[in-house]
Amino acid sequence: MSDTPKIDKTALRDAASVIVLRDRNRQPSVLMGQRGQKAAFMPNKFVFPGGAVDVEDSLVPFATPLSPLCLNRLIDDAPVDRAPALAAAAIRELWEETGLILGKPGTWSDAPPQNWRDFAKSGHLPNAAPMQFVFRAITPPGRPRRFDARFFLLDADDLATDPDDFSAASDELSHLQWIDLEAVRGFDLPFITEVVLAEVAARAADPNPPASVPFFRNDDEESLFMRLYGKPLPD
Template sequence: MSSDKSAIRNASTIIVLRDRLRDPAILMGQRGATAAFMPNKFVFPGGAVDRADGAVPLAAPLPALCHRRLAEEAPDGLQHALAAAAIRELWEETGLILGVPGQWPGAVPPDWEEFAATGHVPSAAALQFVFRALTPPGRPRRFDARFFLVDASHIQGDPDDFTHAQDELSHLQWIPLSRARSFDLPFITEVVLAEVEARVSDPAPPASVPFFRNNDESSLFLRLRGYPMPES
């Protein structure tokens, strides 16, 4: 992977939604004051795709609709790595497990050893691809981030137990969706929140996915509709 800090890196962000039909809340934490990217901001768990993520076994793949949406305007075959990265970042930054009980086939990548030690294999079946955003030029870090929504009912164990979280995020908490905008949020997070609010009462994957594409020429809001299903 390039060492150029200005290079655009693929990234995954995961939005965990709890009690969606009664009192919806989302899981967020605060980035450190010295962080190079979005210091002090409250964010969803997420980060760059690692080289090993593409080879991580998934107990179940992404829903077919989300798989097709992710393929649009993207390198072929990236979907698996993006899904695995979302699950890994959730584990690293919150200590929560998105997976199913089981034993890993073969060797476990170093970044996944602690996850595997819990006796679970990651599963992407519950992930829904809901948003994509490219960091604008001129920022110290640039990411092509895919945002995944998942219902907290798919989390293994206690959703309030953050004891296994690493120290990348502080003040981890379930924030009522109605109060989220009162926190210090990045602009793009506020935009994504509108999509989350629209999805609260609809558990199905979205028909199309917003893509906020910032490049040197312009900033565009596109819709990713994916490719049609092949005829049988």
């Protein structure tokens, strides 16, 4: 019998998703893909690129870090050291699932973590500055996977690569495509994705960060709707 401890797949895990918005001032669209039929979490659903935070994500250097406002809101109701890992995970998942790079040309001073080697080979360092933290949601109890997910909004113009080139994408998401915001409700979406899209659509033409970040908190005792405004960074 193996002594390797079993992973509790229903334990709450930190996760990050990326909402890439294109042509926001003309005919806004968002980048989405479809999860596999056999996926344990949200099978067949159209979702934003994203996934769980890996331990190595906390070790990644940035070409430019998160904005102070974004950082402050990420550490509201969360540990201070979680913010950089969440930003890194969002950029990594975007790269893995779509082949798109949010980064700036640069050389890694140390050997990159294994799950970042392909990104590093592209000649880029991750660029967190353009990311806006716009939504947070915790998966309700009783689901086969539970995540404490942060959603980041990103303008397609800030990508370092061609937004139509998905040639480097993994097979985690199929049918990668830019979907018109006015047509996206016709796709098979998770409930929380619909809620997030409503927030995005309401402010698609406004490039400024939101006044506060909506937070759907679901735990064993109750479900709460909260707002994250940010708090001062510790000395």
